[in-house]
Amino acid sequence: MSILKRIIFIVLVSFLFVQCSKENKYLIEKGKVGYLTKETTVLELSSIFKKDSIVSKLQLNELNNEDKLFSLDDDEYEIFSLEGDKLLEIAPTNQNDSLSKIKSIQIFDRNYKTEKGISLQSTFKDINEHYLVNNIETTLTSATLFIDELNATISIDKKELGISIFSREEVTIDQIPDIAKIKYFTIWFN
Structure with missing residues (x-):
């Protein structure tokens, strides 16, 4: 009976190791x-x-x-x-x-996710609930959110904000709707 327990233990540990390896393959951290x-x-x-x-x-x-x-x-x-x-x-x-x-x-x-579950499928509400948005810069076509905790930038298309696409109108955090989707997600290593 103890041999059977050992075999089951080895199989479970191997399964957990493979599962953790798959998760790390797509994990985003600072x-x-x-x-x-x-x-x-x-x-x-x-x-x-x-x-x-x-x-x-x-x-x-x-x-x-x-x-x-x-x-x-x-x-x-x-x-x-x-x-x-x-x-x-x-x-x-x-x-x-x-x-x-x-x-x-x-x-x-879309498989790449942060520990808090933020991925390309996330909305602004998800981002705002889990991370502090340290700064917002406005370009002609998007609003770029700076997340210092991840050393990341997340861009949201101005179409999602209801703002004219080629305007230089500054965007504030209050103007971004909860349902706004991510356009670009970039991690910086500097």
């Missing part, structure tokens, strides 16, 4: 997105996302225009699932440097 941290280099992306597809925007630009001697284009990396869904867009701190650390990660996959 200085961390899934398996990516402040210390991750561009060179390590291929091993972290070995089951996914990585596309370098710089490489695509070089393929389209071979006579460019120098490129000022952004060196960004898009991560796609095997099904073709865009997961992340990663910007390095230094351009054209495989040992560069990561500057920012824009989230495109």
